[in-house]
Amino acid sequence: MLAENAWEMILRGIKGKIEIQTVPTVNRLPKWFAVLLIQDGNAISIEKALHNKPSCSISVERSLTFRDFEKVFPYFLQRKRGDSVSKLVTSRSYHQSYIYALISHFVSFDKE
Numbered sequence: 001m002l003a004e005n006a007w008e009m010i011l012r013g014i015k016g017k018i019e020i021q022t023v024p025t026v027n028r029l030p031k032w033f034a035v036l037l038i039q040d041g042n043a044i045s046i047e048k049a050l051h052n053k054p055s056c057s058i059s060v061e062r063s064l065t066f067r068d069f070e071k072v073f074p075y076f077l078q079r080k081r082g083d084s085v086s087k088l089v090t091s092r093s094y095h096q097s098y099i100y101a102l103i104s105h106f107v108s109f110d111k112e
Contacts, residue, residue, distance in 0.1 A: 006073060
């Protein structure tokens, strides 16, 4: 799957402000965060969850663009195969936990 297709699935899936959970691979409790489309639906706002606990400790709203997303998407695919990529992806983006959660929540890999 191409990063562009996955990004479009995510943008289509976000309806208003919603809260989703992170998807840790280690023995950690998932944390909640809120997402909302911004910039005419071309970017995603990420902020702490208000309705679900535990919430991610995000002090300032973050903006996620396709440019950020496309850097992390190949690492998600490697991670999905069981590869250890945390050190590599951390050097590319500090949004990886949120991107992984968005992909897991909105992207369907059924047709691969």
